[in-house]
Amino acid sequence: MTETSDDPTPSDVPTQARAAETFDEVEDALLSRWPETRMEPTLDRIRAFCELLGDPQTTFRAVHLTGTNGKTSTARMVDTLLTTMGLRTGRFTSPHVERMSERICLDGEPLDDEAFVRAFNDVAPYTHLVDQAEPFPLSFFETMVGMAYAAFADAPVDVGVVEVGLGGAWDATNVIDADVAVVLPVGVDHAHLLGDSPEVIAGEKAGIIKPGATAVLAAQEPGVAEVLLARAREVGATVVAEGVDFGVETRTPAVGGQLVTLRGLRARYDELFLPLFGAHQAQNAVVALAAVEALVGEPLGDDVVREAFAEVTSPGRLEVVRRSPTVILDAAHNPQGAAATAAALEDSFQLSPLVGVVGLMSDKDAEGVLAAFEPQLAHVVCTQNSSSRSMAAAALAEVAIEIYGEQRVSVEPSLADAIDQAATLAEAGEAVTASLGSGAVLVTGSVVTVGEARRLLVRGEARGR
Numbered sequence: 001m002t003e004t005s006d007d008p009t010p011s012d013v014p015t016q017a018r019a020a021e022t023f024d025e026v027e028d029a030l031l032s033r034w035p036e037t038r039m040e041p042t043l044d045r046i047r048a049f050c051e052l053l054g055d056p057q058t059t060f061r062a063v064h065l066t067g068t069n070g071k072t073s074t075a076r077m078v079d080t081l082l083t084t085m086g087l088r089t090g091r092f093t094s095p096h097v098e099r100m101s102e103r104i105c106l107d108g109e110p111l112d113d114e115a116f117v118r119a120f121n122d123v124a125p126y127t128h129l130v131d132q133a134e135p136f137p138l139s140f141f142e143t144m145v146g147m148a149y150a151a152f153a154d155a156p157v158d159v160g161v162v163e164v165g166l167g168g169a170w171d172a173t174n175v176i177d178a179d180v181a182v183v184l185p186v187g188v189d190h191a192h193l194l195g196d197s198p199e200v201i202a203g204e205k206a207g208i209i210k211p212g213a214t215a216v217l218a219a220q221e222p223g224v225a226e227v228l229l230a231r232a233r234e235v236g237a238t239v240v241a242e243g244v245d246f247g248v249e250t251r252t253p254a255v256g257g258q259l260v261t262l263r264g265l266r267a268r269y270d271e272l273f274l275p276l277f278g279a280h281q282a283q284n285a286v287v288a289l290a291a292v293e294a295l296v297g298e299p300l301g302d303d304v305v306r307e308a309f310a311e312v313t314s315p316g317r318l319e320v321v322r323r324s325p326t327v328i329l330d331a332a333h334n335p336q337g338a339a340a341t342a343a344a345l346e347d348s349f350q351l352s353p354l355v356g357v358v359g360l361m362s363d364k365d366a367e368g369v370l371a372a373f374e375p376q377l378a379h380v381v382c383t384q385n386s387s388s389r390s391m392a393a394a395a396l397a398e399v400a401i402e403i404y405g406e407q408r409v410s411v412e413p414s415l416a417d418a419i420d421q422a423a424t425l426a427e428a429g430e431a432v433t434a435s436l437g438s439g440a441v442l443v444t445g446s447v448v449t450v451g452e453a454r455r456l457l458v459r460g461e462a463r464g465r
Contacts, residue, residue, distance in 0.1 A: 023113040026120040034139035041170040052126040056153030062160040066205040067184025073314040077288035084308040090152030091161040097451040145172040169207025181209045187336040206231035214294040246290040267299035277318040278344025316450040325426040326440035335368030351440040353378035355422040359449035362391040383418035
């Protein structure tokens with residue numbers, strides 16, 4: 001998430017738009033606005049903004065996704081299926097892993113710097129009009145949504161694949177009336193904003209289900225399912241549910257991913273290679289398949305599905321970025337996500353010792369995340385990322401010691417140094433009795449932590465903070 005900006009007041013936001021010339025100027029202008037962590041529950045600003053832009057969100061069909069975990073991976077799968085079918089797509093996801101422009105994609109690819117600047121300049125003349133007319137200015141996220149919808153309309157795209165930022169009903173993306181509303185598994189996250197029970201949070205997320213739409217529901221807890229079904233009945237939406245109308249028939253771990261047999265809404269697809277790890281990604285795949293089948297109303301064709309799933313990527317989701325030792329990045333940031341990742345590690349990898357590098361945000365359930373990983377991690381190096389919202393490494397270590405014991409916990413505030421320390425432990429087998437060089441490192445706890453690690457390890461940027 002974009003957490004590097006202080007909360008600006010309305011007076012901090014420029015009252016007149018100026019054309020940007022570079023990516024950095026766009027980033028600076030967007031970060032001068034309210035960050036995603038600050039919410040004022042209304043769609044008035046984004047509706048006014050979209051109206052000034054000519055309501056671009058009405059010019060294409062859409063698949064809208066919400067849920068507690070799995071949204072970005074599933075959105076990427078939906079996008080890949082649609083592009084393989086020859087349709088033009090626009091994809092909006094958040095947060096970004098490395099660069100802000102990742103959030104807006106056309107035909108499966110992020111906007112390049114020139115296109116990102118152009119997308120900003122296309123909407124910038126209208127931002128100050130909304131800022132002046134509304135009690136509060138447009139936020140960072142609302143401005144990004146307007147940019148995405150306008151870019152999709154301008155392309156033009158056939159289908160928009162849109163991931164909510166937070167919740168559903170009051171999320172800025174929800175000015176769209178999607179043909180298909182996807183609800184991934186719902187748990188407790190962002191409790192201070194959305195509620196402290198899955199049922200309450202489900203009520204918020206159910207807001208993306210619109211009259212006449214098809215609601216594609218992943219497997220849910222009974223109470224959550226009741227809330228979602230009630231919303232569907234209220235608005236007259238059609239419901240298709242995992243385990244009833246579609247599902248994962250079989251899955252087998254394989255080199256580089258897994259083989260899955262999926263029962264879709266319209267057909268069965270046997271022995272597909274999915275280059276992602278874990279049962280949760282197989283579930284995401286069948287939900288994505290059902291969503292696309294619901295959108296097009298017919299089987300997709302075995303060749304299309306096979307080709308699309310073989311090409312799927314999801315950066316920062318059990319992504320192997322280095323060997324000797326193996327380094328894996330995973331953006332799990334809540335207990336449910338951590339449990340899914342831990343199960344996938346057990347299922348698909350043979351790593352001993354596995355040393356964790358963990359950096360969480362201060363508003364997350366640190367105890368729940370660390371406990372979910374405890375059976376898998378021989379040692380944990382507590383660190384922090386560059387966000388002002390990051391939990392201090394020392395504070396995280398206090399929680400970790402209660403779960404792992406002092407001998408299995410280290411503290412290193414510098415992420416680069418934390419990764420180096422973990423790699424040394426993994427290679428030497430010092431965390432547990434293990435053969436030389438058999439270990440691996442898992443960097444996890446936050447999308448920001450993973451993004452910064454990815455820049456260090458993949459992009460080779462300078463070490464340090």
